[in-house]
Amino acid sequence: QGEKAPQRPWEGAEGLEWEVPSPAPFHTFETPPKLDESATRVIG
Numbered sequence: 001q002g003e004k005a006p007q008r009p010w011e012g013a014e015g016l017e018w019e020v021p022s023p024a025p026f027h028t029f030e031t032p033p034k035l036d037e038s039a040t041r042v043i044g
Contacts, residue, residue, distance in 0.1 A: 014041040 010018060016035075019042055020028050033042045 016040075016042060 016033065019033060034044050035041065036043050
């Protein structure tokens, strides 16, 4: 069954899905976020 997951496995997550509150609002971002070169991580 593998190793037991840590208490907060999302700590250190950097994807856009972790930048919005839950539940997500109708308009996810007031202004578009700045992304790194790979367009997968928020910067700044």
